Amino acid sequence: MGTLHPKLGQIPPWVGSVADYEDLARDRVDEAAWAYLFAGAADEVTLRENCAAFQRLRLRSRVLQDLTGGNTRLDLFGQSFVSPILLAPVAYQALAHPDGELATVAAASALQTGMVVSTQAGVALETIAQRATAPLWFQLYIQPDRDFTRALVARAEAAGYRALVVTVDAPVGGLRNREQRAGFAMPPGLEAVNLRGMRRPAPSPPPGDQMLLGGPLMAAAPTWADIVRLREWTSLPILVKGVMTEEDARAALDCGVDGIVVSNHGGRTLDTQPATISALPAIAAAVDGRVPLVLDGGIRRGSDVFKALALGASAVLIGRAFMFGLAAAGAVGVAHVLRIIRAELEMTMALTGCRDLAAIRADRVSHAD
Ligand SMILES: Cc1cc2nc3c(=O)[nH]c(=O)nc-3n(C[C@H](O)[C@H](O)[C@H](O)COP(=O)(O)O)c2cc1C
Numbered sequence: 007m008g009t010l011h012p013k014l015g016q017i018p019p020w021v022g023s024v025a026d027y028e029d030l031a032r033d034r035v036d037e038a039a040w041a042y043l044f045a046g047a048a049d050e051v052t053l054r055e056n057c058a059a060f061q062r063l064r065l066r067s068r069v070l071q072d073l074t075g076g077n078t079r080l081d082l083f084g085q086s087f088v089s090p091i092l093l094a095p096v097a098y099q100a101l102a103h104p105d106g107e108l109a110t111v112a113a114a115s116a117l118q119t120g121m122v123v124s125t126q127a128g129v130a131l132e133t134i135a136q137r138a139t140a141p142l143w144f145q146l147y148i149q150p151d152r153d154f155t156r157a158l159v160a161r162a163e164a165a166g167y168r169a170l171v172v173t174v175d176a177p178v179g180g181l182r183n184r185e186q187r188a189g190f191a192m193p194p195g196l197e198a199v200n201l202r203g204m205r206r207p208a209p210s211p212p213p214g215d216q217m218l219l220g221g222p223l224m225a226a227a228p229t230w231a232d233i234v235r236l237r238e239w240t241s242l243p244i245l246v247k248g249v250m251t252e253e254d255a256r257a258a259l260d261c262g263v264d265g266i267v268v269s270n271h272g273g274r275t276l277d278t279q280p281a282t283i284s285a286l287p288a289i290a291a292a293v294d295g296r297v298p299l300v301l302d303g304g305i306r307r308g309s310d311v312f313k314a315l316a317l318g319a320s321a322v323l324i325g326r327a328f329m330f331g332l333a334a335a336g337a338v339g340v341a342h343v344l345r346i347i348r349a350e351l352e353m354t355m356a357l358t359g360c361r362d363l364a365a366i367r368a369d370r371v372s373h374a375d
């Protein structure tokens with residue numbers, strides 16, 4: 007996990023935005039870890055577009071609105087959240103800071119922010135849960151070993167996780183050229199501890215004989231039938247993460263899911279997909295309020311959160327934004343990033359005349375052209 011930066015943890019007074027944290031973090035993380043943490047797939051078109059599409063949207067403010075008793079409170083699946091901003095599942099957080107997921111859960115708890123814990127966390131899901139005083143959800147990668155997957159779900163439920171977020175957009179890891187160029191390799195001592203003891207499929211034959219399709223990894227890849235089966239395994243709310251089309255949103259509804267995360271994995275899996283904020287309106291129309299939508303991808307400002315809510319999301323997940331804070335300054339950095347984005351959301355609400363989340367509607371946003 008590299009040499010610790012001498013100023014790790016110190017936050018200069020000029021830091022006041024997520025972009026400032028990105029600059030700070032850039033200096034404090036070694037090149038190869040940076041490439042794993044912050045790169046996108048292939049040419050990174052989707053990575054850039056996730057952010058650019060938010061910037062093309064314009065806010066339409068309404069003035070002289072009554073803002074008495076304003077708040078950002080949200081109820082989702084019977085759980086109360088102080089704001090609609092949750093922390094996205096991010097694997098191997100010790101690559102950014104030695105305290106990894108334990109720093110993140112401390113910050114989430116301090117700010118009463120929901121956190122989604124990755125299957126591929128570097129810390130056991132039970133240890134994270136013991137440190138949490140805010141709602142935790144568990145991100146599930148359905149494993150080739152379905153019995154192991156079922157046991158993992160039971161562990162998450164027993165540890166007090168309050169929803170399952172099943173990631174469906176990465177049956178195989180994305181092609182990440184920036185990571186390859188930087189020569190990233192997982193450092194010794196960092197592993198997906200929640201997956202210890204799992205049976206793994208036999209390795210594929212050498213390329214040339216057979217590459218990916220037709221190999222054992224794809225034969226064991228999850229399908230919609232797994233989502234239906236999952237419903238029988240748990241009483242927790244189930245969200246599918248990685249839906250980018252109306253067709254898949256309808257398929258998810260047919261499987262009885264409780265929520266949908268509109269996500270392209272932060273542009274880390276399939277490059278040249280559209281931005282999530284561009285995909286959201288059509289998905290929201292198809293879902294028509296039957297289950298809540300959560301959006302992630304490209305959120306760097308409170309105004310981005312506002313735009314996602316206006317176009318149909320009930321909540322958002324932030325990924326890289328909080329990871330910049332973690333990389334720069336551990337728990338304090340994550341907490342500060344959360345404060346910054348939350349304050350920006352409140353300011354956007356006040357300046358657009360929205361007293362609460364219910365007031366944030368599509369008429370507050372327009373397209374630049
Ligand atoms: C370093 C890194 C690791 C990630 N690991 C996971 C993971 O383990 N499971 C998952 O569902 N998504 C994972 N994601 C995707 C995020 O949950 C989220 O979809 C994405 O970061 C949102 O885009 P943003 O970073 O622009 O906010 C990861 C993202 C990053 C940057």
Ligand SMILES: CCCCCCC(=O)C(=O)O
Pocket residue numbers: 097126176177178179180271274
């Ligand atoms: C087969 C997909 C493994 C991905 C592991 C972590 C992750 O989601 C990421 O984006 O990185």
